[in-house]
Amino acid sequence: MEEDGPLLLNLSSAPRRQPNALKRKLPSSAHGNPPLKRKPKPSVNNVKKRAAETDSGEKGSSSKRSLPKKQPTDGQNESQKSKLFIKTSSLFRNNPNIPEIHRKAVQQVQENVFTTDSFSQLDLHPHLIATITTVLKICSMTSVQKQTIPVLLQGKDALVRSQTGSGKTLAYGIPLVQSLQGMKSKIQRSDGPYALVLVPTRELALQTFDTIQKLLKPFTWIVPGVLMGGEKRKSEKARLRKGINILISTPGRLVDHIKSTECIHFRRTQWLIIDEADRILDLGFEKDVTVILNALNAERETRQNVLLSATLTEGVTRLADISLNDPIRISIADEIQKSLKPALQTEKEASSSSNCMDQENFAVPEKLKQYFVMVPSKLRLVTLAAFILEKCKFEKQHKMIIFFSSCEQVEFHSELLDNVLSGELESEQSKRSSVSSVHLQFLRLHGNMEQEERTEVFQEFLKSNTGILLCTDVAARGLDLPQVTWIVQYNAPASPAEYIHRIGRTARIGCHGNSLLVLAPSEAEYVSLLASHKINVSEIKMEKVLSSLMKDDRFKLHRPGSKKSCGVDPQEVRERATVLQTKFENYVHSSGGTIRWAKKALQSFLCAYAAYPRNLKHIFHIKSIHLGHVAKSFGLRDAPQNLTTLPTTNSKKTKPRAKRSDLLKKTHGKHRLAELLRSEYSSGMDTGVSKVKKKKKKKQRKAGNQQIPV
Numbered sequence: 001m002e003e004d005g006p007l008l009l010n011l012s013s014a015p016r017r018q019p020n021a022l023k024r025k026l027p028s029s030a031h032g033n034p035p036l037k038r039k040p041k042p043s044v045n046n047v048k049k050r051a052a053e054t055d056s057g058e059k060g061s062s063s064k065r066s067l068p069k070k071q072p073t074d075g076q077n078e079s080q081k082s083k084l085f086i087k088t089s090s091l092f093r094n095n096p097n098i099p100e101i102h103r104k105a106v107q108q109v110q111e112n113v114f115t116t117d118s119f120s121q122l123d124l125h126p127h128l129i130a131t132i133t134t135v136l137k138i139c140s141m142t143s144v145q146k147q148t149i150p151v152l153l154q155g156k157d158a159l160v161r162s163q164t165g166s167g168k169t170l171a172y173g174i175p176l177v178q179s180l181q182g183m184k185s186k187i188q189r190s191d192g193p194y195a196l197v198l199v200p201t202r203e204l205a206l207q208t209f210d211t212i213q214k215l216l217k218p219f220t221w222i223v224p225g226v227l228m229g230g231e232k233r234k235s236e237k238a239r240l241r242k243g244i245n246i247l248i249s250t251p252g253r254l255v256d257h258i259k260s261t262e263c264i265h266f267r268r269t270q271w272l273i274i275d276e277a278d279r280i281l282d283l284g285f286e287k288d289v290t291v292i293l294n295a296l297n298a299e300r301e302t303r304q305n306v307l308l309s310a311t312l313t314e315g316v317t318r319l320a321d322i323s324l325n326d327p328i329r330i331s332i333a334d335e336i337q338k339s340l341k342p343a344l345q346t347e348k349e350a351s352s353s354s355n356c357m358d359q360e361n362f363a364v365p366e367k368l369k370q371y372f373v374m375v376p377s378k379l380r381l382v383t384l385a386a387f388i389l390e391k392c393k394f395e396k397q398h399k400m401i402i403f404f405s406s407c408e409q410v411e412f413h414s415e416l417l418d419n420v421l422s423g424e425l426e427s428e429q430s431k432r433s434s435v436s437s438v439h440l441q442f443l444r445l446h447g448n449m450e451q452e453e454r455t456e457v458f459q460e461f462l463k464s465n466t467g468i469l470l471c472t473d474v475a476a477r478g479l480d481l482p483q484v485t486w487i488v489q490y491n492a493p494a495s496p497a498e499y500i501h502r503i504g505r506t507a508r509i510g511c512h513g514n515s516l517l518v519l520a521p522s523e524a525e526y527v528s529l530l531a532s533h534k535i536n537v538s539e540i541k542m543e544k545v546l547s548s549l550m551k552d553d554r555f556k557l558h559r560p561g562s563k564k565s566c567g568v569d570p571q572e573v574r575e576r577a578t579v580l581q582t583k584f585e586n587y588v589h590s591s592g593g594t595i596r597w598a599k600k601a602l603q604s605f606l607c608a609y610a611a612y613p614r615n616l617k618h619i620f621h622i623k624s625i626h627l628g629h630v631a632k633s634f635g636l637r638d639a640p641q642n643l644t645t646l647p648t649t650n651s652k653k654t655k656p657r658a659k660r661s662d663l664l665k666k667t668h669g670k671h672r673l674a675e676l677l678r679s680e681y682s683s684g685m686d687t688g689v690s691k692v693k694k695k696k697k698k699k700q701r702k703a704g705n706q707q708i709p710v
Helices: 004-009 015-029 044-056 062-074 080-092 126-134 143-153 168-181 202-215 233-242 251-260 277-281 285-299 314-323 332-340 342-355 377-394 407-421 428-432 451-463 496-503 525-532 542-551 570-588 592-610 627-632 669-678 690-702
Strands: 114-118 140-142 158-161 195-198 224-227 246-249 271-275 304-309 328-331 368-374 399-403 442-445 467-471 486-489 513-519
Touching: 080 377, 080 570, 114 143, 126 168, 126 202, 140 143, 143 158, 143 168, 143 328, 143 332, 158 168, 168 202, 168 271, 168 304, 195 251, 195 285, 202 224, 202 246, 202 451, 224 233, 224 251, 233 251, 246 251, 251 285, 271 277, 271 314, 277 285, 277 304, 277 314, 285 314, 304 314, 368 542, 377 399, 377 407, 377 486, 377 513, 377 542, 377 570, 377 627, 407 442, 407 467, 407 570, 407 592, 442 451, 451 467, 486 496, 496 513, 496 525, 513 525, 542 570, 570 592, 592 627
Parallel strands: 158 304, 158 328, 195 246, 195 271, 224 246, 271 304, 368 513, 399 467, 399 486, 442 467, 486 513
Antiparallel strands: 114 140
């Protein structure tokens, strides 16, 4: 590459040597393709003209594309104008064609969220009814609450399936509080737990604790408490000694206390509630649930059990068989289908006998609008940025959640988008309006963060009216985040069920909401997969998303004699997208640290992509990825060559993996890799922080035990 600089600088001074030089250099720059015949003696003006014409998307020979590619790599003294033209060429050339999506229009399964019945019609304590209406400000019951609360008040076990955001927490919380406050012998704090609530994530544990605490406002003698990872065991043990009557916990943390805390007992436990049951059983938690069930059965055999989830899996059915006693099955969507579509229900039952899980239909909120956008890999980053600007800065102030497949991607994109997009607008029109005063607030949430920081971010986003939360699937389950208007899935979920949980963070309890799924052209069949589960998504064109860059003159290509833009010119949209991409690349390449950071995020994306389940390999296959194009979406100008040598969060676990005898014998290696990459559901033991893990390893080595805790 050192010879390219002198070659380009001598174009005008030595035109006779130009053709020979081109013949020598073209084969290496055209990715191994032989150069095509061309006319000799190109002038400098012709080179610039060709670079400018590449924006129009015309097809050219590989030899014509070689000069623009070579010029920015070595011509560091070239003008910014030339660089921008060359970036346009590389950003909008050689992209795969976006396929036309042909799919049947499907009728989505929708639940009637609210009913006309009020809580006063139930046989509840007057103070509890007053708390629901005044503190929680809820007047009427939802469908799942109407069917579930009477069943639980009768003391029966229940398996509840209802769409996310339908009020399942109150569906079990109200009968739980009603039952405990009405006990003949008044509950004492020192009695210990009367009810145990298991949830998969720390954030959901905090949210559930807050809801139960509000319900218990008139019944101050009943004490709720929460156990979760990230806090000191010493303080949790102190709370357990004082006494907790309603214990809310993540499974792994509870198992830790069962094994190490003597004061914890379940002699008086009358309720076991497993919320988001399907997620709790995933990713190694099944073993923890087994330990908890054994501990409960050893001290008290009779109790009331409740399992709740928006989706039912084989694992939930298996858990229901071993933990529930003659349960009442409550499924709101199935009831609606039976009443409205008897023929379709019969067809569904016939198909479920042969392939139950694959043909499961999911209920979606009625006021949720679902979209997808097909974006080539090179344009993913600028398309995401343009969408954020459009919805959170130019339109009314939206509240947005963006899902990624790994912690490294969340960290990288949060820093990158915050640095590049958070500046003030420069357009004259925006300066006159209040839009210029809107500051984009980027927050991040994932399982590798310290618990104190996770709680702070969760509370900040919960209370704010605007903001963009970049997160992993740690925020995909059960969280009730008010005023969230957009869900963006930057990386496609590993299953339609996970898709449902992600979009369930918006349009909750009858509110309006929107979701956007970003797909590559090679992933187009994912839309048909969603349609097979009665999930209907509409397409938004990438060009429409990118056109929002016309509203921000920070990304305008300044050229002498340029006229003011009128309307939406596709050529100018491409130029502005290129300017934005250049800003991203300049930030990434500003230091060696940011380059390594981008490479690490890229590697985590590739690992997550390789970990898609087998039944989705025909849609998401690692061989369908163009590494150079994907690298562009991480702000890298070239495809990195040394990804295999980069440290990852899982590289240190490869050696001791074979020594995990209990869990890993049941879990295949590839599936385990998918768990480690995709799951952020901390059990309380694996916070993801390397310092904590190192301390644990040292203690175990001293004790002569090499097993790593899950």
